[in-house]
Amino acid sequence: MAPPDFLNHWHPVLKSSGLRKTPVKIRLNDTDIVLFRGEFDRIGALLDACPHRRMQLNLGCIKNDRLICPYHGYEYNISGEGKIPGSENRKIQARNFDAIERSGIIWIKNANVPAIFPFHEPDGYRRIALAHHKIKAPLPLVLDNFSEVEHTSQVHAFLGYDAEKMNEIEIKLETSENSVRLFNKGQQKKVPGIIRWSLNLGTSDYFIDDWTTFFSPIHAVYDQYWTDLNGNVRKDKLKVYVFFNSTVENQTELFTFLYMTTRPFGKFGLNLFIKPAMKIILNMEVQRDKKMIEQLAEKTPEIKGMKLSRFDQALVHIRNRIEKIYLRKENHSN
Ligand code: FES
Ligand SMILES: [Fe+2]
Structure with missing residues (x-):
């Protein structure tokens, strides 16, 4: 599935306070995306369907800064790189999005697509x-x-x-x-x-x-x-x-x-x-x-x-x- 075009723009999707220790699902134009906090509190944003057999990743939990799929336990970091517990030499990649936290909001867009950030705090x-x-x-x-x-x-x-x-x-x-x-x-x-x-x-x-x-x-x-x-x-x-x-x-x-x-x-x-x-x-x-x-x-x-x-x-x-x-x-x- 190609990344959705509308996500070539930065979107505000969740207040920072809404994301703590557990993953959170958000929706944009019918696309489900899971957000979670990984290493150093950085935000991971992945398509909310495990690339293995499409389980909803938002139902998983966080362990050692990785999002664990609840079905077979594959482990994803904030870039979507996955580890497979039963086949350690195999790699798996979940669809990931760029995510940042700014002005009390989490913003996401398609990974590696240049986009001008749409918001800054006004002076005065x-x-x-x-x-x-x-x-x-x-x-x-x-x-x-x-x-x-x-x-x-x-x-x-x-x-x-x-x-x-x-x-x-x-x-x-x-x-x-x-x-x-x-x-x-x-x-x-x-x-x-x-x-x-x-x-x-x-x-x-x-x-x-x-x-x-x-x-x-x-x-x-x-x-x-x-x-x-x-x-x-x-x-x-x-x-x-x-x-x-x-x-x-x-x-x-x-x-x-x-x-x-x-x-x-x-x-x-x-x-x-x-x-x-x-x-x-x-x-x-x-x-x-x-x-x-x-x-x-x-x-x-x-x-x-x-x-x-x-x-x-x-x-x-x-x-x-x-x-x-x-x-x-x-x-x-x-
Ligand atoms: S569906 Fe996620 S590990 Fe199998
Ligand atoms: Fe109005």
């Missing part, structure tokens, strides 16, 4: 949260939701636009061969006073949601901030990275990194409040999106037949690039 921001969500819907439909702001007036509790002023929202689309950018500016929806006060927002601030979607792998980087009516930018800004993985048919998982601009002294110690509050807000907004997406009448990713609005300008461009870049990377550079 501090990490607020790293969240993992599963949504029962195909990836393109999930990504559609994260590629327009029209739903934010209805679905979101906090990060979004005033339902009465949707027609005033300014939208700018910019595309390149490898990315799709959408800039949105409009009236921030009403939020509780405590949130407004702690983020130094005025009652009629504009909310700017400016994001770019990339396809190697599929992820979007959101810059979210507020301005007053004269265009002065408020100090507190958010940066959100969302990575989208398809696991099995009609299932998508999200890894979300949330950052906020650093405030060295805070406002009356409110930093203590803002961090947990923003974490809750992020989780709440994604849960609300999830609920809505899972209730779609039809979950076909087909775009034909949808009556798209001015807010949906990015959708077609995004679908094209998923096909061209994510699914057939060899035709494109990163």
